[in-house]
Amino acid sequence: MARSVRIKDHHAEQRLFESRALFAAALMLLALGAIISRLFYLQVVRYDYFVALSAGNRIRVEPVPPNRGLILDRNGLPFATNRPSYQLELVREQIENIDDTLTRLVGIGLIEKEQIALLKKDIRGRRSFDAVPIKLQLTETELAVFAARGHDFPGVEIRPRLTRYYPLSESSVHAIGYVGVISEEDKKDLDMNEYAGISLTGKSGVERAYEKELHGSAGSQQLLVNAQGRRVERIGRNNIELVRSEPVAGNDLYLTIDQHVQQVAEEALRGQRASAIAIDPSNGDVIAFVSTPAFDPNVFVRGLSRANYLALTEDPDRPMLDRAIRGSYPPGSTVKPMMALAALEYGVITSEATRFCRGQFRLPRVSRPWRDWKPAGHGTVDMRKAIATSCDVYFYDLANMMGIDRIHDYLAQFGLGGLTGIDIPGEKTAILPSTQWKRTSFRRKEMQVWYPGDTISVGIGQGYMTATPLQLASYVATLAAHGQRFAPRLVRAVRDVKTGEIRQLPPKPLPAAKAVDPSAWQVAIDGMIAVANAPYGTARGAIAATNGGPPLYLIAGKSGSAQVFTAASNQRVKKNAELVEHLRDHALFIAFAPADAPMPRIAVAIVVENAPAGGSGYAGPIARKILDAYLLTPEQAAEQEEKMKLKAAAKGGAPAVPLAPVGRE
């Protein structure tokens, strides 16, 4: 046919198929040839090389853990370093029977029986060729034991490593945190490939918050090992090129903490359950961060036995508790300057208006009076004097006039009842009460109602109100800076280990606390200066930095006592010294200095639980020591200390604990 329609030609198709099948078969033979030549190359030509690698000797790829970054104080003094130590490591793929190996290690006393389950879990969670640390910081004896028996444990080795070391032991532990054994929980957040050969990670504080900066990244290294998994230098005559990629060490951190000030504060609070925070008002830098009692973070690096861990967690003084950010205390009279600001803000009173204090405050139709700490009353007081003498009645009145929700809104500006935004985890908000708060916080209906009487105690920082020491410090710093606020921070700079370059971290400004009339700030500050300097100031005796002559710098302060024990209203509260310890009041003190500078350099807040004496008497001098340590030269500070001792001796009080004014101030 002429038409070009093609019809099927079965014979042609058969031939076509056969030619293509032959073509495909030829390709296949070509591939086969390639593979067999490759096999010939591997198994005949390079046989010696591979047999050397495999039979009896082989290459092991081993991760090289990075060195953890250092943690330094603001001047470069070390808080956390690394020191060489020996650790026992195990490589799963070189061990025939993990259970047997671990049991025998228990047998020679290198690990504890209770650890086996946990260790096995850790070992299973890693790659088979990764070295898993099973015992850290071996002692001389342990090294000797393993040196004698090591040949019975193929796949288990002692390796020198750099491990975390905290040269100052307990100092600053709650700020710096500590490293501890990686938990299942931690593994969710970590790239475990970067943690080969490492069993520790930041658990709290800066160590945890800045884990990524501090850790660095792992390198790897090829090792020659023999059939027992032991490292050898070479294989026969063959020199084998071993690849090594260097780890990148973690970055060093510069803290805002001043080690000297920190240690002075720690020394002053030793033996108490207490917290002290010092902040630079101009940028939020935390100069000192104390929570006592503390604990030695080095025990976590070593690996804590269960008994030790229980001892730490069940200690009634709770050394593991970071009181600075997790302890909630009634702030007591330390809130008074802020209350004064709030009252001026809402215009319920002027700073010059006076009140006459008779020693108690009454609400209509409420039979129970609210008492002043001074039973006889303070007489006529204006706002500055009310702050200086800590007149309770004046502030009961202010609180009553403002009402709880206005108080709440104003105080919230200072960060109370919220997170301060410090750069370590675990902060608590404490309670800044409001009608809304009470409605949502109580289950029982009758408890949800806010009574006018509830407001009165809040006026002097009692009642439902609580705050953390860090919140108080942040509030004082804000007050000192006339409302300018910063999130407190512990890390000021990061030193890049690769380039050596120091990268400053910018301070984190927060929305400012506002005052409609800017002169209001000075009223509150004047009141606080009077606390520490005026003849009628509650803390004059305890902290005035002079013994005649002009002060070296001007302090503004405010004391506070937080009631733990509620005395019946008709009964006078006993002196603290007479009460059982855990029923004593908490002593508080806030201060900043120099109070006459446009931007004071340091603000502190101190809380001492169940203190042997009151806020101004006990906490006040401690505040002064911290300010001295930061603002004065060592010689000046020593001189001040001497003067204080003389003054105390002249009054006949015990020199260690200056005499407290009677009752709550």
Added chain:
Amino acid sequence: MSMNYDALDSSRTQRTLTGSARILLALHLDGPLFIGLSLIAMIGGAVVYSASSRGLLALEAQAMRFALAVVAMIMLAQIPPRMIRAATPWVYLFGLVLLLIVMIKGDISMGAQRWLDLGVVRFQPSEIMKLAVPLACAWYLHERPLPPSALSLLVIMLAIIVPTLLIAEQPDLGTALLVAAGGAMVVLLAGLQFRYIAGVIGLLVPAAYVAWQFFLHDYQKQRVLTFLDPQSDPLGSGYHIIQSQIAIGSGGVFGKGYLSGSQAQLEFLPERSTDFIFAVIGEEWGLIGLVTVLLLYMFVIGRSLFLAASAQDTFARLVSGSLALTFAVYAVVNTGMVTGLLPVVGVPLPLISYGGTSMVTLLAGFGILMSLCAKRKLVGR
């Protein structure tokens, strides 16, 4: 014609056959092919036992899987060729629908959507496609004159590419490759002009670029990069290649002996009973063992091609030839990967690697091949 002569003379021929040959003939099974496949599977069982550190359970499971696969093969061999051809478009469409279902709501298994959970059993629809794609291509070409016209080629390309992309997206690069190869082999065997072949190779370069940029997952890219330089990632994916080469190389000509490969037995070699089992053979049986296995594969492939060439119609030829060559691709890709000639792609060593559904699919394919190519009585049908 000789055919007729054979048929007329069948009574005498049958008398000269042995008993087992008669059974094979009755079941439409090809003796040499069946023996070749069984030998490979037996070697596989022995190696799996060694690679799993004397795992009797693994051996048992592998034997069960082989038995199941043989049953599937025998059953498929009984189906008349016309029925297979008639069912082809439906099987293809069914497979395509399953792939779409998997894509939409497949079980996430091992990080990839491959499995379809039917309540009782879970299986990978992509396995169906390994057979359905070559069947469909051959079905389409069966009625048309060969070599195929440009239009036919276009239709067939589409029929191959759609399921391939669906599978590659799961992501299962290995299976996608095998499915595409199955279809491509049909086209090649149908007499594709060499200028087209050259054209396709020319297209592969830009296609590879596009795939690299848009379709390949990071881990797949990593495999290719590692293939180019295993030392770049000695802790990660390069580890496989380094260790498998050490295993093969250290086996030498005669091997270290059964159950005595230190790379395999001391677990230096990862995935030693699955994708990297070829290295275990190399370490324990040496070059001799590997060449034996390769020759067995050659025998199976050659026998299949021979059967395909002597089949009676286009459909049978194309399907059988494609299945034979895909089997070859399987073997070449896996052995190439284990010896470091090709990048690591998840393709098991056919009939030897432990586990997977691939053994059933493979023998099912040979069942189809036997059905299509079996010598049938021409009289009395």
